[in-house]
Amino acid sequence: MELKPGLSALVSGAASGIGKALSLALAGKGVFVTVVDFSEERGKEVASLVEKENSKFHGNLGFPSAIFVKCDVTNTRDITLAFEKHLATYGGLDICINSAGISNPVPFQKDETDGTKTWRHTINVNLIAVVDCTRLAIKTMQALQKPGVIINLGSAAGLYPAYVDPIYSGSKAGVVMFTRSLAPYKRQGIRVNVLCPEFVQTEMGEKLGHRFISLMGGFVPMEMVVKGALELIMDKSRAGSCLWITNRRGMEYWPTPIEEAKYLLRSSASSRKKISLQAPLSTQLPPSFEKVVVHTLSHHFRDATHIVRVPLKLPIESDHVLLKIIYAGVNASDVNFSSGRYFQGSNKDLSSLLPFDAGFEAVGIIAAVGDSVSDLKVGTPAAVMTYGGYAEFITVPSKHILPIGRPDPEVIAMLTSGLTASIALDKAGQMESRKVVLVTAAAGGTGQFAVQLAKLAGNKVVATCGGKEKARLLKELGVDRVIDYKIEDIKTGYSG
Structure with missing residues (x-):
């Protein structure tokens, strides 16, 4: 769906957190928004902000570009009235976002009540209300006979166990499976998707311990959540899709095609055929992607580069592989590359090479393979060490692909730094045991x-470095003798 001025959206849980951010993001595209929430004060404030943003696109409309509807999402009558007010104001419904959600206020194992105000209420808000709102949104879109998109807010806690709050985790898991089961509505022009971010810095997220958040890679930026939601809205191929967003792995769809193939049922005729996951999954790939290119030679990387959006060319060449990049490595060599130091010739000759892709190393998931590639499969985690790593996708010859166990950021460090150290010690230095290594x-x-x-x-x-902090780090790594050349003479610092 193309986001353009004049579309309308109903957003529940819109007075704060992710719901508020998505309401403002839609307003930034000129979309009319019905702000649905139980908090009247904050809800009206968000509606006012949406109207202010919408004023950039619309003049005298004769009706408000945003309205607030006070609503208890666990009350079907309230929800129904919210949809009716939206239709009466805007005459249609293009987007519905169900983002209302709460955590369980009392630890499950310590709750001695019947759960009416605790775990039952959490399930009612997080799951039952989502089902109810989705049901009403589908009925509305069917009656209008116009395409529509529904985004349900799940959570990464719905993809793996959250031991600190099993009620929240279970309710969000229900949202994920409920949404994925609605994929067939795409045939009617209605796409229902679920957004599963990890911990976001909202009122709910702030209740979690900062140490725990740090271990998980920190809060997911709200900008990333908004980007993911807009992708689910605009990508017409997405229906019943679950977009998982973390700081550690970026944005990726869950499950992977390989995992999905394990449970998908096929007719007896098709089951006799060999299931190939090696054909490019063009229906699941975006039409374009962003990448960083060097447009002018400079050792100031920011000045030398800019981000461009380019078409994703399919099908790929028969001996090539398309990699969806999750992590890219940042190196000192990037500035040498952007300044042209790695190329030979005059400035005029070098300028003829512009523009060229930036980035040397990346880790991601194989998204498609060429017809002649038989040893690599779609969904396989892989790394590359070639130009073009600062991009959402990269197409490379299959011989450049390094299959890995997991697409983790630590792999990036092993590519240039790790391999350099290993080759230097084992090949060049022919390292043995029980020796002294400097x-x-x-x-x-x-x-x-x-x-x-x-x-x-x-x-x-024996290791050399400059500075107390570096010396402390090396001792923690197990170095037997650290020579800080800022306070010791390297030549005389170690006598054997």
Whole structure:
């Protein structure tokens, strides 16, 4: 669906958190919004902000570009009235976002009540209300006989157990499976998708311990959640899709095609055929993507580059692989690359190479493979070390693909730094055991790998660095003798 001025959306739970952010994001596209929430004060405030944003697109309408409807989403009559007021004001319904949600106020194992105000209420708000709102949205869109999109707010806690709040986790898991089961409504022009962010810095998220949030990679930026929601709205191929958003892995659809193929039922005729996951899944891929390109030669990376959107060319060449990038590595070499230092020739010759793609290394998931590629499958985590890593997608010859166990950010460090250290020690240095290994500049990326590999091989490690903090880090890594060249002479600092 193309987001354009004049469309209308109904958003529940819109007075705060993700619902508020999505309401304002839609208003930023000129979309009329019905703000649905139980909090009258905050709901009216959001409606006012939406109207202010909408004024950039609309003049004298004769009707408000945003309205507030006070609503208890667990009350079917309230919800029905909200939909009726929306229709009476805007005459249609293009988008419905069900974002109302709460955590369980009392630990499940300690709750001695019947749950009316605790766990039952949590389930009613998080799951039953979502079912009710989705039901009414589908009926409304069917009656209007116009395409529509419904976004239900799930949670990463609906994809894996959240031991601190099993009621919340269970209710969100219900939202995920309920939404995914509605994929067939796409045939009627109605797409229902679910958004599953990890912890976002909202009132609910702030209740969690900061140490726990830190272990999970920090709060997911609200901008990423908004971007994911807009993608689910605009991508016409998405129906019954679950978009999982984390700081650690970025945005990815769950489950992967390989996992999905394990449970999908097929007719007896089709089941006799070999199921191939190697054909490009063009129906699940976007028509375009963003990447960073170097447009002018400069050692100031920001000045040298900009972000462009380019078409995703399908089908790919027969011996190539399309990788959806999740993480990209940032290197000092990036500025050498953007300034042209890695190329030979005059400035005029170098300028003829512009523009070119930026980024050297990346980790992601294989999204499509060429017809002649038989050893790699769609859904396989993989890494690449080639130009073009600063992009949402990259197409490379299959020989450049390095299959990995998981698309984790730690893999990035192993590509350039880890391999450099390993090759230097094992191949160039022909490292043995029970020797003394000297590593200079040991606190850097390659150096840290080198000292650990040398220790794992059973050697005594002497390492140099500059500064107390770096020296402390190296000692924590197990270095036997650290020489801080800011206070010691390297030549005389170690006598054997």
